[in-house]
Every structure is written in structure tokens, then in C-alpha cells.
Amino acid sequence: GQQVMQIPQYQHVQEGEDFTTYCNSSTTLSNIQWYKQRPGGHPVFLIQLVKSGEVKKQKRLTFQFGEAKKNSSLHITATQTTDVGTYFCAGPSRYNFNKFYFGSGTKLNVKP
């Protein structure tokens, strides 16, 4: 079954509102990676977090990796129409490096 789930599946926001997607894994991960896929495009790497409890920021984006390394979140402050797309979390199993899991994705739509 699905190892890495993301909620919500879809999110519609007004431009300027904040947005958060949550990533939950059934297994401990070695690291967590985030990708963004624009409509009609391919996934593009955003960031990687490795340490338990790590927090990283990229302009309006804030990424967190949970203490137990089983969950993560991506928060976007003051969304813009350029933020439209699907956000995926992904990561390898801590106990089996050969296992790599991709999250189910959260599709973000931003109304101007």
C-alpha cells in the first residue's frame, strides 16, 4: 500500500493566503525531499532535509522535517499564482537505502 501520504490532496486558495501541505510516512525516512510539478511539466527538486527537526527556508517557502523523521511539512506564505502546481514529498527508507518513496502529492490552485 501507499507508504507516504500527503494531505490535503487538493487545496484552492486566494492569492495572498498561506498554504501548508503535510507529508506522513509509515516508515522512518533517511531524508526528505520536496518536488514541485507545474501543470503539464515534470517534477523539479526544491530542497532536501536530512536532520531530525530540521527547518529550512527558501524565500516564502518553509520546510520542516519531523523529530521522528516520519513526517514533514511545506508552508508557503502569501501565495502567488506562480505557486500553482503539485507538491510532492519523497525520501528513502532509513533501514533500506534501496527503497525510495514518493508522496501522493498536494495539488495547489491559486486564484488571482
Add this chain to the structure above:
Amino acid sequence: NAGVMQNPRHLVRRRGQEARLRCSPMKGHSHVYWYRQLPEEGLKFMVYLQKENIIDESGMPKERFSAEFPKEGPSILRIQQVVRGDSAAYFCASSPRTSGGHNEQFFGPGTRLTVL
């Protein structure tokens, strides 16, 4: 440094035919992943390969699907006797994996397969 290349970008096949999708990883990358994406759905992991080795094929259907990454040349995802349900976008990604584990993946533009 050219990115990950996939060809063809669009492929149309009739039911029962074979589909052969190619992926050339970025220079220096020895790890390749294949994913399938149905319309309006997420990425589904299919297979993870290193040169001449299949590392994890747990996401690949047992029948009709096969993948290889030879010592020379691109990685190939082969679908035999295609059915309509195989219509999807197939993405390849490559990674310069180090001893520290899986690193960021660089995705190709995808092959859109349509089965008539």
C-alpha cells in the same frame, strides 16, 4: 551539462503493440528511476536501476513490463502488448547517488503514451 533526456516525448500505440521508452540520464549519473503518472494523479514509483542492475522493481507490474539500464546506452522501459490502461505519462529521473543515500533526482520531460 544536458539534462535528463527522454524519447519519444509522445508515443501512440494500438492495443497489443509494444511500447519502448528511452531515458538518457544526466552525465555522470548512474542511478535511474522510472515513474508512471496517470492524468490528475500522483507519481507512482515503478523501478530503480543502477548500471546493469535492477535494484528495486517493486512498483512494476509483474507482466508485460520490463526495464533495463545497460552498461552503454540509455535506460529502456518496455511495455509489451499494451492495453488502454497503460496510457499515462512515464517519467524517468536520474541521480548521482553517493554513499549518503538517495540524492535529489533530476527528472526528464516525460513520455506521454497513448494507447488507442
